[in-house]
Amino acid sequence: MTIEASSTTTVSRRLRLGMVGGGRGAFIGAVHRIAARLDDRYELVAGALSSDPERARASAADLHIAPDRAYADFEAMAKAEAARPDGIDVVAIVTPNHLHAPIATAFLKAGIHVICDKPMTRTVAEAEALAALVAETGLIFALTHTYTGYPMVRQARSMVAAGELGPIRLVQVEYPQDWLTVAAETMGSKQAEWRTDPNRAGAAGGVGDIGSHAMQLAEYVSGLECEALAADLTTFVPGRHLDDNAGMLLRFAGGARGMLWCSQVAPGNANALRLRVYGERAGVEWSQESPNELAFSPFGEPTRTIIRSGPGANAVASHASRIPGGHPEGYLEAFAQIYTDTAELIMARIENRSADPAAMAVPTVRDGVRGVRFITAAVASGRANAVWTKLADV
Secondary structure, three states: OOOOOOOOOOOOOOEEEEEEOOOOOOHHHHHHHHHHHHOOOEEEEEEEOOOOHHHHHHHHHHOOOOHHHEOOOHHHHHHHHHHOOOOOOEEEEOOOHHHHHHHHHHHHHOOOEEEEOOOOOOOHHHHHHHHHHHHHHOOOEEEOOHHHHOHHHHHHHHHHHOOOOOOEEEEEEEEEOOOOOOOHHHOOOHHHHHHOOHHHHOOOOHHHHHHHHHHHHHHHHHOOOEEEEEEEEEOOOOOOOOOOEEEEEEEEOOOOEEEEEEEOOOOOOOOOOEEEEEEOOEEEEEEOOOOOEEEEEEOOOOOEEEEOOOOOOOHHHHHOOOOOOOOOOOHHHHHHHHHHHHHHHHHHHHHOOOOOHHHHHOOEHHHHHHHHHHHHHHHHHHHOOOOOEEHHHO
8 A cells, every 4th residue: 555645734743653662671662762752753642562461551651651552562553543543653663673573564554654673674584575565655664773863974974975085995883882791681681681582683693783783884874885795703602692793894886895893792892883984085983982073084184073063064964963062962862863854754744745855864674674684694604604695695
């Protein structure tokens, strides 16, 4: 089916948001709710917040969701909300990975837009089927690759696209953490438990959890697609079932080369995502732990530090900024930018108008397919002793 826009109108309300997952004890659900509220574009009105019915009801009560819109399962929620005249406009999916595909499918078939955590699915077949359904329905599907919401990431992307670096030669990205240095999955950590479980996380551990962020950021900023990789995946913690460290060589379309390292067993690193992109004429460097700065290095000239909302920041960075320079913005604001841009895309559909072009920077189902292909190729390469593997072949 195809969802048709109504006649041109102006809608004076927040978007009605539903959520699947994210109940009591879930870290990422709270992050999504804060992000949705930050720019006042959404109102959370419905949810299936846990697979445990009692916890789902209690979580809904915590969030002031009406009892008749606190659902025991996502199938019932999709059906009921689609039938309501005041039903949700969009659903946020914040569950473990194995549930992303069935939940997204149910809501898309019900005519409801989707905001989904990454990785989008566990398998390439699921990802391709979901992409086909998005194309069939014409609905908005946004993927929460948070780091694409940072102003200076968007500035770096725009500078590459404008040719300021020249043709890209090298892309280096790393994402080390240390929280799984010990077997946290056996120590009561709910987050560690499902992320190291192949049945819920999929075939990859750190590669799926943070490596997918690193690869998406590399492609997002460079404007290049990775065509092939040679990956060395390691599991250092005894008894762990999925990788907790990976290094890989990358080959991009057009001849650029790169390297990616992701680790969850690197003591001293909390969330040290870092990207460097080098072209014939200049390079840029960005670090998630200093997100308001972008280093720009034209060859043969001193490195310039561009500050968010400061001299040198462009209109793309300004679109993703909220407060004056000197007041740092960070992770929650970047996450909110994904929600805000998605709200613009959905509201444009409702009002039957063109969306703000700046909102088109939000990651989509296509990024989701790319991410799952990356994960699948990395796992296949690792199992074959780091043999070069084409993403198109998995």
